Amino acid sequence: MVRGTRWGAAKARMLTILFDGIAYGMLLFVLACGLAVTLGLMNFVNLAHGSFAMAGGYVTLILVNRQGVPFFAALPIAFLVSAALGAIFERALYQHVYAKSPLDQVLFTIGLVFMSVAAVDFVMGSQQQYIQLPAFLQGQVNLFGLNVGKYRLLIIAICGLLTIALQYILTYTRFGSRLRAAVDDPRVASGLGIHVNGIFAVTFAFGSGLAGLGGALGAEILGLDPTFPLKFMIYFLIVVTVGGTSSITGPFLASLVLGIGDVAGKYYVPKFGAFIIYTIMIVVLIWRPQGLFARGTAR
Amino acid sequence: MRHEDQAMTTPLLTSGVSGYLADRARWHPLEIAFWLLAIASIFVLPNKHLILTEIAVLALFALSLDLILGYSGIISLGHAAYFGFGGYVAGLLAKHGIITEPVLALVVSGLAASVLGFVTSFLVLRGSDLTRLMVTLGVSLVLREIANQIDWLTGGADGLQGVVMAPILGLFPFDIAGHTAYVYGLIVVFVLFLLARQIVSSPFGLSLRAVKDNPLRSSAIGISVNGRLVGIYTVAAGYAGIAGALLTQTTQFVSLDVFSVERSADVLLALVIGGTGYLYGGIIGAVIFKLMQDSIASLTPQYWQFWIGLLLVVIVLVGRERMANWSAPVRELFSRLGPRAARRVEATPASSQDGH
Numbered sequence: 304m305v306r307g308t309r310w311g312a313a314k315a316r317m318l319t320i321l322f323d324g325i326a327y328g329m330l331l332f333v334l335a336c337g338l339a340v341t342l343g344l345m346n347f348v349n350l351a352h353g354s355f356a357m358a359g360g361y362v363t364l365i366l367v368n369r370q371g372v373p374f375f376a377a378l379p380i381a382f383l384v385s386a387a388l389g390a391i392f393e394r395a396l397y398q399h400v401y402a403k404s405p406l407d408q409v410l411f412t413i414g415l416v417f418m419s420v421a422a423v424d425f426v427m428g429s430q431q432q433y434i435q436l437p438a439f440l441q442g443q444v445n446l447f448g449l450n451v452g453k454y455r456l457l458i459i460a461i462c463g464l465l466t467i468a469l470q471y472i473l474t475y476t477r478f479g480s481r482l483r484a485a486v487d488d489p490r491v492a493s494g495l496g497i498h499v500n501g502i503f504a505v506t507f508a509f510g511s512g513l514a515g516l517g518g519a520l521g522a523e524i525l526g527l528d529p530t531f532p533l534k535f536m537i538y539f540l541i542v543v544t545v546g547g548t549s550s551i552t553g554p555f556l557a558s559l560v561l562g563i564g565d566v567a568g569k570y571y572v573p574k575f576g577a578f579i580i581y582t583i584m585i586v587v588l589i590w591r592p593q594g595l596f597a598r599g600t601a602r
Numbered sequence: 603m604r605h606e607d608q609a610m611t612t613p614l615l616t617s618g619v620s621g622y623l624a625d626r627a628r629w630h631p632l633e634i635a636f637w638l639l640a641i642a643s644i645f646v647l648p649n650k651h652l653i654l655t656e657i658a659v660l661a662l663f664a665l666s667l668d669l670i671l672g673y674s675g676i677i678s679l680g681h682a683a684y685f686g687f688g689g690y691v692a693g694l695l696a697k698h699g700i701i702t703e704p705v706l707a708l709v710v711s712g713l714a715a716s717v718l719g720f721v722t723s724f725l726v727l728r729g730s731d732l733t734r735l736m737v738t739l740g741v742s743l744v745l746r747e748i749a750n751q752i753d754w755l756t757g758g759a760d761g762l763q764g765v766v767m768a769p770i771l772g773l774f775p776f777d778i779a780g781h782t783a784y785v786y787g788l789i790v791v792f793v794l795f796l797l798a799r800q801i802v803s804s805p806f807g808l809s810l811r812a813v814k815d816n817p818l819r820s821s822a823i824g825i826s827v828n829g830r831l832v833g834i835y836t837v838a839a840g841y842a843g844i845a846g847a848l849l850t851q852t853t854q855f856v857s858l859d860v861f862s863v864e865r866s867a868d869v870l871l872a873l874v875i876g877g878t879g880y881l882y883g884g885i886i887g888a889v890i891f892k893l894m895q896d897s898i899a900s901l902t903p904q905y906w907q908f909w910i911g912l913l914l915v916v917i918v919l920v921g922r923e924r925m926a927n928w929s930a931p932v933r934e935l936f937s938r939l940g941p942r943a944a945r946r947v948e949a950t951p952a953s954s955q956d957g958h
Contacts, residue, residue, distance in 0.1 A: 348732055399919060405731035406677050407918045410874060413867050414914025421908030429904070533863060537743060544736050578747040585740045589725060592733045 326455035328562020329462035334517035335542040337510015343548030350412035353532030354419035359385040359515025385515020390508035424529040431528040627803040651784040658787035664884025666841030672878030675814040680742030686860035688715040688843025693762045693856040702768035711847035719839020746861035761857030783852040
C-alpha cells in the first residue's frame with residue numbers, strides 16, 4: 304500500500320517534471336529557431352539573438368503592466384516590435400558584417416549584447432521583473448489526473464502550434480522551399496534566381512520576432528532582467544549547435560532534450576546545477592561537431 | 603644528382619631561415635623605448651600603482667590570448683577558464699599555506715593552468731570556429747559551475763577569503779599602496795613577454811603562422827598541425843593561469859567572477875583594440891582599455907558596458923584592418939618586418955618550413 308502510493312507520487316512528480324521540461328524546451332525552441340536559420344543560411348554567428356528576445360519581453364512588460372493592454376493583445380505586438388527591430392538592425396548593421404571573419408562577427412554581436420544590456424538597465428532598471436498574468440492563467444488545472452500549471456499548458460499550446468506552422472511553411476510553401484534551397488547551397492540557389500539576401504532579411508526579421516514572442520511568453524518562467532541576453536546566450540547556442548542548422552527538426556529535438564534535461568537535472572541532482580548541460584554540450588560537440596541531428600556533413 | 607642538389611640547397615635554406623628568424627628576433631629601438639617607459643611609470647606615477655597593476659594583469663592575459671588568436675587563429679570565448687583556474691590555484695596555495703612564497707606559487711599556478719590547457723586543447727582541435735567558440739565558452743562555464751559547487755574549497759559565490767601573501771622571495775612584502783605589487787607584476791609581464799617573443803620568433807613560432815594561414819598546406823609540407831595547436835594552446839593557458847594568479851596575489855582575493863564570460867570578452871576586446879599578432883597589441887590594448895574603463899566608469903559607473911559595446915560594434919563596422927591602419931607604422935616598427943626581412947621572405951619560398 305505505502306509503497307504503491309509512494310511510487311505513485313514519484314511517478315506523478317516525474318510526469319510533472321516532464322511536463323515542465325517540455326514547456327521549457329518548447330519555449331527554448333521558439334526563442335532559438337530564428338538563430339538556427341540565420342546560422343544555417345549565412346553562417347552568421349548572431350550572439351545578440353537574445354537581445355531581440357529581451358526586447359519582446361520588455362515590450363510586453365510595459366504594455367501589460369503600465370498601459371493595461373490585455374496579455375493576449377500584447378503578445379502579437381511583442382512579435383511585431385521585435386521583428387521590426389530585427390529588420391532594422393539587419394538592414395542597417397548586420398548585412399555589413401556577413402562577409403567578415405567569425406571573429407569580427409563575434410565581436411560585433413557581443414558588442415550589441417553589451418549595448419542592449421546597458422541600455423535596458425538604464426531605461427528599465429536592473430531588477431528582475433514579472434509580467435502580470437491574467438487571473439485565468441494562474442494556478443493549476445487537472446489534466447488526466449495530473450496537476451499542471453495553466454500557464455505552462457498555454458506555452459506548450461502556443462509553441463506547439465507555432466512549430467507546426469513553421470514546419471508547414473518550410474515544407475509546403477514557395478517561400479519555404481526557397482529558404483531550404485538557400486540554406487542547402489546559397490550559391491546555387493542565387494544562380495537559380497532566388498534572391499538569397501531578401502530571403503535572409505525576411506527570415507532574420509521573422510526569427511527575431513519569434514524570439515521576441517518567446518521572450519514575452521518566457522518572462523514568467525525564465526525571468527526578465529537586463530542580463531537576459533547573456534544568461535541565455537549559451538542555451539540558444541546549445542540548441543543550435545546540438546540540433547544542427549540544416550532543418551528545424553534538429554533544433555526542436557535539441558530544445559526538448561535540453562529543456563527536460565535542465566528541469567530534471569535541477570530537480571533530481573541540484574548539486575550539479577548547470578554542470579550537466581554544459582558537459583553534455585561539450586561531449587556532443589566533440590562527438591559530432593556538426594550537431595547531433597544534422598544530416599550529412601555541412602559545407 | 604638529386605641528392606647533391608638537396609645537399610646544396612639545405613644549408614642555404616637553413617641559413618636563410620635562421621637568418622630570417624634572427625632578423626625578426628632583433629630588438630628595435632622603439633621596443634627598448636617601450637619597456638623603458640614601462641620602467642619609468644614606476645617612478646613617475648607612484649600614486650597610480652593600483653590601476654597600473656590591473657593593467658599589467660590584463661596585459662599578460664591579453665598576451666596569452668594573442669598567442670592563440672594572433673599566432674594560431676583559434677577564437678576563444680572562454681579564455682577566462684585558465685585565468686580563473688590559475689587564480690584559484692594561487693589563492694588556495696596561499697590560503698592553506700602550501701606555498702606562501704609568491705614567485706614559486708605563480709610558477710605552480712601557471713603549470714597547473716597549462717596542464718588544464720593541455721587536457722582541454724584536444725577539444726578545440728576539431729570543428730569550425732563556431733564549435734571552438736562554443737567549446738571554449740563551455741569549458742569556462744563548466745569550471746565556473748564547479749568552483750561554485752565545491753564551496754567547501756573555493757568559498758562558492760562569496761569568493762575565496764583569507765588569502766594572505768608572504769613577502770616576495772622572502773624580502774619584499776606587499777604594501778597597501780600597491781608599489782611592490784606593481785613592480786612585481788611588471789617584472790612578471792616582462793619576463794613572460796621575453797619568453798613569448800622567443801617562442802614566436804623560433805622555428806616553432808614560424809610554423810604556427812604557417813598553420814594559421816593555411817592548415818592544409820602546412821600539413822602537406824610536414825608540419826604537425828594538431829601538435830602545434832596543442833603546444834601553443836598549452837603555453838597560452840599557462841600564461842593565462844599566471845595572469846590569474848597575479849591577480850589573486852596582488853588583490854589577495856579571488857571570486858567566481860574570474861571565470862565570467864565578460865572577462866573573456868574584455869580580454870578579447872583589449873587585444874582587438876591593440877591589434878593581434880605582434881605581441882605588443884595585448885599590452886597596448888590593455889593600457890587603452892583600462893584607461894578608458896577608468897575614465898568612463900568615473901562618469902557612469904554601471905553603464906560603461908554600453909560604451910564598450912559601442913566601441914566593439916564600431917571597430918567591426920569600420921573594419922579591424924582599417925582601424926589597424928592608425929597603428930600600422932607602430933606595428934611595422936614593432937614587428938621588424940622591415941624591407942630587409944621582407945626581401946628575405948621572398949628569397950626563401952619555403953620559409954614556413956621547420957628550419958631543418
